[in-house]
Amino acid sequence: MMLPMKLIGRKMCFWLTLPSLLLAGCSFQERLPKLPEMPKMPKFGTSEPEIPAHVGPVGSGSYLFYAHCSKCHNDPPAEVFAELMEGVPTITDPRRVQSLDQEWLYRIIAEGGVAVGKRSSMPSYKDVLTEGDIRRIISYLNGNPA
Numbered sequence: 001m002m003l004p005m006k007l008i009g010r011k012m013c014f015w016l017t018l019p020s021l022l023l024a025g026c027s028f029q030e031r032l033p034k035l036p037e038m039p040k041m042p043k044f045g046t047s048e049p050e051i052p053a054h055v056g057p058v059g060s061g062s063y064l065f066y067a068h069c070s071k072c073h074n075d076p077p078a079e080v081f082a083e084l085m086e087g088v089p090t091i092t093d094p095r096r097v098q099s100l101d102q103e104w105l106y107r108i109i110a111e112g113g114v115a116v117g118k119r120s121s122m123p124s125y126k127d128v129l130t131e132g133d134i135r136r137i138i139s140y141l142n143g144n145p146a
């Protein structure tokens with residue numbers, strides 16, 4: 001079966017220009033500006049969190065806060081998150097937390113920052129923590145022990 005001349009010409013043209021397109025693509029990539037590197041995010045859930053001795057028992061608000069929130073929201077935040085958290089107030093002062101709308105606080109923890117018009121770097125915890133867990137964290141942040 002013979003291929004029409006037009007089709008042969010198109011295929012030949014494609015195969016002859018492909019290497020030059022690939023080479024042009026390489027030099028194009030080199031000309032793109034380099035984006036700053038994002039801080040390396042630790043993998044959560046791969047090991048037990050480091051919990052200070054003064055923290056309450058497993059499942060308490062203080063334990064849950066230190067296990068899930070303190071890397072970013074402690075004062076100061078963990079070194080790996082320091083740049084990411086620049087300009088974000090810590091939430092370790094109960095007077096500040098008490099001044100916040102408590103349902104808004106629940107929503108930002110459960111659904112993440114985007115849900116309340118804040119940064120997308122605040123993840124959603126609704127698949128990690130139960131409603132009761134989130135309420136215990138909020139209670140702890142409001143100054144209630146353990």
